[in-house]
Amino acid sequence: MLFRQFTLIMGSVLATVAFAEGNGIEEQVITGTRDLRKIEVSDTVEMIADAATLLRKAPGATFNGNGPISGIPQYRGMYGSRVNVEVNGMNLSSGGPNWMDPPLSYAPAAQLESLEVYRGIAPVSGGQETIGGLINATTWSGDFADSDDFESSGRVRIGGQSVNQASLASATVITANKNHRVKFSALAEQANDAKFPGGKITPSEYQRQRYDVGYGFYHDGHTVQLDVARQETGDSGAAALPMDIQSIDSDQASMRYQIENETWALKSKLYFSQIEHGMTNYHLRQAPMMESMWRRNFATGDNAGFKVSTEFFDAKGSWVLGVDGHSEMHNSNIDNPNNAMFFVVNFNDAKRQIAGLFAERQHIINTQWQAELGLRYNHVAMDADEVDGSPAMMSMMGMSPGQTLRDRFNNAERQQDDNNIDWVAKLSYSLNDAQDYYLGLSRKSRSASYQERYLWLPMESAGGLADGRTYIGNIELDAEVAHEIEAGMDYQQHGWVLSPRIFYKDVKDFIQGTEANDMPAMQFTSMMNNMNGTAKPAPLQFNNVDARFYGVDMNWAYQIDSEWSVSGLINYVRGERKDISDNLYRISPANASMAVNYQQPAWAMTVECIVYDKQDKVSATNNEQTTSGYSLLNIKGYWQVSQYARLGFGIDNITDKSYSDHLGGYNRAMNTDVAVGERLPGYGRNVFTRIDIDW
Numbered sequence: 001m002l003f004r005q006f007t008l009i010m011g012s013v014l015a016t017v018a019f020a021e022g023n024g025i026e027e028q029v030i031t032g033t034r035d036l037r038k039i040e041v042s043d044t045v046e047m048i049a050d051a052a053t054l055l056r057k058a059p060g061a062t063f064n065g066n067g068p069i070s071g072i073p074q075y076r077g078m079y080g081s082r083v084n085v086e087v088n089g090m091n092l093s094s095g096g097p098n099w100m101d102p103p104l105s106y107a108p109a110a111q112l113e114s115l116e117v118y119r120g121i122a123p124v125s126g127g128q129e130t131i132g133g134l135i136n137a138t139t140w141s142g143d144f145a146d147s148d149d150f151e152s153s154g155r156v157r158i159g160g161q162s163v164n165q166a167s168l169a170s171a172t173v174i175t176a177n178k179n180h181r182v183k184f185s186a187l188a189e190q191a192n193d194a195k196f197p198g199g200k201i202t203p204s205e206y207q208r209q210r211y212d213v214g215y216g217f218y219h220d221g222h223t224v225q226l227d228v229a230r231q232e233t234g235d236s237g238a239a240a241l242p243m244d245i246q247s248i249d250s251d252q253a254s255m256r257y258q259i260e261n262e263t264w265a266l267k268s269k270l271y272f273s274q275i276e277h278g279m280t281n282y283h284l285r286q287a288p289m290m291e292s293m294w295r296r297n298f299a300t301g302d303n304a305g306f307k308v309s310t311e312f313f314d315a316k317g318s319w320v321l322g323v324d325g326h327s328e329m330h331n332s333n334i335d336n337p338n339n340a341m342f343f344v345v346n347f348n349d350a351k352r353q354i355a356g357l358f359a360e361r362q363h364i365i366n367t368q369w370q371a372e373l374g375l376r377y378n379h380v381a382m383d384a385d386e387v388d389g390s391p392a393m394m395s396m397m398g399m400s401p402g403q404t405l406r407d408r409f410n411n412a413e414r415q416q417d418d419n420n421i422d423w424v425a426k427l428s429y430s431l432n433d434a435q436d437y438y439l440g441l442s443r444k445s446r447s448a449s450y451q452e453r454y455l456w457l458p459m460e461s462a463g464g465l466a467d468g469r470t471y472i473g474n475i476e477l478d479a480e481v482a483h484e485i486e487a488g489m490d491y492q493q494h495g496w497v498l499s500p501r502i503f504y505k506d507v508k509d510f511i512q513g514t515e516a517n518d519m520p521a522m523q524f525t526s527m528m529n530n531m532n533g534t535a536k537p538a539p540l541q542f543n544n545v546d547a548r549f550y551g552v553d554m555n556w557a558y559q560i561d562s563e564w565s566v567s568g569l570i571n572y573v574r575g576e577r578k579d580i581s582d583n584l585y586r587i588s589p590a591n592a593s594m595a596v597n598y599q600q601p602a603w604a605m606t607v608e609c610i611v612y613d614k615q616d617k618v619s620a621t622n623n624e625q626t627t628s629g630y631s632l633l634n635i636k637g638y639w640q641v642s643q644y645a646r647l648g649f650g651i652d653n654i655t656d657k658s659y660s661d662h663l664g665g666y667n668r669a670m671n672t673d674v675a676v677g678e679r680l681p682g683y684g685r686n687v688f689t690r691i692d693i694d695w
């Protein structure tokens, strides 16, 4: 079905391109080696704010959209804290309990130098918890110069687009000689509510600023890098979540030291961040009719982390040995501006600390065979302080379920430890210049998040799941353990590039919300339903279940001649429960893309067709709605105006198609154009332009 539709549409795209003689494209977004697919964002021409949207250019990767700057990376069906995201080497846990500021939101797309998606099984050296994959975002910080003389370089980007009247201005200026490098950077971006063919998505506006200062020192193989940054997000919608962003203020600081020579290298880093985040359900969306239902939430997140690794090179490969640590602490308080009596201490000093130890061997067996072996141990320690809230003081018919939940939480042993072992074994075989084969095996683990463990009162603070259900945590959760097998090949010959992969991942103790047979939690929900005249279903409780993920994905390209090429992706993934007959929630439908590219020295054009299959393999547990299939047609290109200036332009969704992205969530904000509870529509036709000045 999917492929029939795809063939039909591509037929029409090719016809269109053939007519538009001389119109062509450029879209070499993915390059890389066997394990790593590096998304070359320097080649993009789009005018988007959220770096997560760029993930769709890598096979197996996509994102869950809860708002215009709140995209949560998804890789092969896993998302949220299962995918390890590093921004300039830092692990930045979201400040909000509903992930309105996912880690990747700290790398605005306009400032990216690269966005790397590790393909398949991530190396143990790459990050602490990589059960669902590994993504590295790096912002541009320039290079050291060749001589003692200081030289200036920089990047300025200005852009705008029609669908939400977004505008963007970003500038980075670097002054460097061969020993010193100083960087100043500033970014401002904002947008109004976005249009779709039937109206507007309210609220979907956003507002974000960022300032960076960096200093680098290089001498004789030693590099020291110091960076500080401040990022301020203002009024920004999140229609798929119960609240919208009022502010997210974050400060980041990092230090890196590295020495490299012929036989060994040492890399170290130390970083901190502080996030303060305010959100409400009344300042951007239509406020609840009952004043008692107004809510605002103030949350903080503190991160600190370090990593020290050494690499030893020998004739047969290299050893990497390292230690790393990460600590996060979260507070979240909810109140009502109309009622001074109402309060909920949602999370009180919820802590999660991981200390890791790893060893990895890259080994060249002979000219054809190569291996990677890795072993990691993580110790996870978690704790949270006592909670309280006015709902614990309410009772109905002599029962006080809120009090029971509070007292049970406060009396529980909240300090929890996990000892997790990960390993990776990969083997690759190079048959000839054109063909490589690959086989990987791994065991990866992930301990519960602080929300999954410490959410004590039925609420929706569930890391951006956005299924509309309330959740309660489970202090006793075991760590998830996944065993994966992955195989694939890379073919490169006669103008063709083909890189198919097939994978199967079995997850023991997968953490999933299941129907809570928890009396006080159920009583609390029915009490609130009685009081507010609502009919919310009983809460889900995070529990350990068994699950599996499997699928195939592939990137491909064919160079027709020096000017014309075609390229695309194919993605298929399934996520299922093993303990019961159900699908997992919010899994990407099968999809494929094809781009026709035309390249000239000074300009290029791309026509791209993306086809999504319907998704009817939905989760009954999460009351998930199905979505229909659809296809989108985009066109984009650039003109290299001069040595320094490049003009990018394009139109997304040329046909102004109505569609709903299966990963885009349901509408939670009163809106005359989209009913509450309906799937949020995808954006309508969008004309964008961008000018980049590089020197």
Ligand SMILES: [Cu+2]
Residues within 6 Å of the ligand: 096, 097, 098, 099, 100, 243, 244, 245, 277, 278, 279
């Ligand atoms: Cu929030």
